[in-house]
Amino acid sequence: MNDHCPTIREIELLTSHASFTAADLPARKHRTLQTLDKEFEVVIAGGGIAGLTAALVSARLGRKTLVLAGKALGGLLLSIEKIEGFPGYADGIPGYELCPIIQEQAVAAGVEFAMTDLRRVEAQGNGWNAKTAQGDMHARALVLATGSTLKEMGVPGETRLRGKGVSYCASCDAPLLRNRTVAVVGGGDSALQESLTLAAFAERVIVLARGEKLSAQMVYRNRVAEHPKIEIRFATVVEQILGAEKVTGARIRDTAGDAAADLELAALFVYIGLQPNTEFLKGLMRLDPSGRIPADDQMRTELRGVFAAGVVRSGSAGRAVASAGDGTTAAVAADRFLADGDW
Numbered sequence: 001m002n003d004h005c006p007t008i009r010e011i012e013l014l015t016s017h018a019s020f021t022a023a024d025l026p027a028r029k030h031r032t033l034q035t036l037d038k039e040f041e042v043v044i045a046g047g048g049i050a051g052l053t054a055a056l057v058s059a060r061l062g063r064k065t066l067v068l069a070g071k072a073l074g075g076l077l078l079s080i081e082k083i084e085g086f087p088g089y090a091d092g093i094p095g096y097e098l099c100p101i102i103q104e105q106a107v108a109a110g111v112e113f114a115m116t117d118l119r120r121v122e123a124q125g126n127g128w129n130a131k132t133a134q135g136d137m138h139a140r141a142l143v144l145a146t147g148s149t150l151k152e153m154g155v156p157g158e159t160r161l162r163g164k165g166v167s168y169c170a171s172c173d174a175p176l177l178r179n180r181t182v183a184v185v186g187g188g189d190s191a192l193q194e195s196l197t198l199a200a201f202a203e204r205v206i207v208l209a210r211g212e213k214l215s216a217q218m219v220y221r222n223r224v225a226e227h228p229k230i231e232i233r234f235a236t237v238v239e240q241i242l243g244a245e246k247v248t249g250a251r252i253r254d255t256a257g258d259a260a261a262d263l264e265l266a267a268l269f270v271y272i273g274l275q276p277n278t279e280f281l282k283g284l285m286r287l288d289p290s291g292r293i294p295a296d297d298q299m300r301t302e303l304r305g306v307f308a309a310g311v312v313r314s315g316s317a318g319r320a321v322a323s324a325g326d327g328t329t330a331a332v333a334a335d336r337f338l339a340d341g342d343w
Helices: 008-015 049-060 075-079 095-109 170-177 189-199 218-226 320-340
Strands: 039-045 065-068 112-114 118-124 127-132 135-144 148-150 181-185 204-208 230-233 236-242 249-254 259-264 267-270 274-276 306-308
Touching: 039 049, 039 127, 039 320, 049 065, 049 095, 049 135, 049 320, 065 135, 075 095, 075 148, 075 170, 095 112, 118 135, 135 320, 170 189, 170 267, 181 189, 189 204, 189 218, 189 230, 204 236, 218 230, 306 320
Parallel strands: 039 065, 039 135, 065 112, 135 306, 181 204, 181 267, 204 230
Antiparallel strands: 118 127, 127 135, 148 274, 236 249, 249 259
């Protein structure tokens, strides 16, 4: 059994500390590609829920499977305090618990893991060469489930004050902000979920939404509207983040009236959307205008033997349960392709 990924108990201990970030997850004595076979039937790029589910299903179908899990198992889900709407968890489940649960199932089924990213893909023989910092692996079928990163606003002060009050992880930093005023930028599911997480600690949470209405699910809109600590400001954009050594506020503008004002804050959290991790695929395959991978209903891309799953896929619903479904579909389709060669 591979022991490269953190156990659930290790993650619980790590995440009990207010300063926890995904980068704190231990690599432990993880397997490197130099110690693994170079030939697999299925290589899966990505250690989030789509990649983990694809790996579990692939191994249960009897396929020799490798996951290139990146720097930390779970991807963005590690920072989500509660994933709701996932079957089997009526009260929700933290992302840092769900992903290791699936990983343990995958390991038990025979999946190999390596904590490295896929850097490039090249056609080779009857399959694909997956190139990483630790070496190359060959597989007849490749599942791209590389996930996404949170978009940045690109305003003055954001990069300079990142980690000094500018944050992309409410569950990591909320305990440090007791009885303070904070702002959340965005109007989707993530923005409202993180606003609710922050409201358990902060004195006041101000949601800054660019549009005239929120795009989040109704359940989150209702909870936010009913919460006494949360205020929503529509048609508002952030022009600059203020502060010398740490965040002290933000310069905001009302897009309706074009009036600017400085808002005093202890921290600002950014949830304005996701950027798919597909930069390394440019020139290899067609991407849609958002940078995601077009695929059919079997997760097949335009490249023979290459599948896409999760939020990197065009048309993804962008939810954990949908990503798990994508991973299952991709694994089953890959198994069929390996069995009969049809594409």
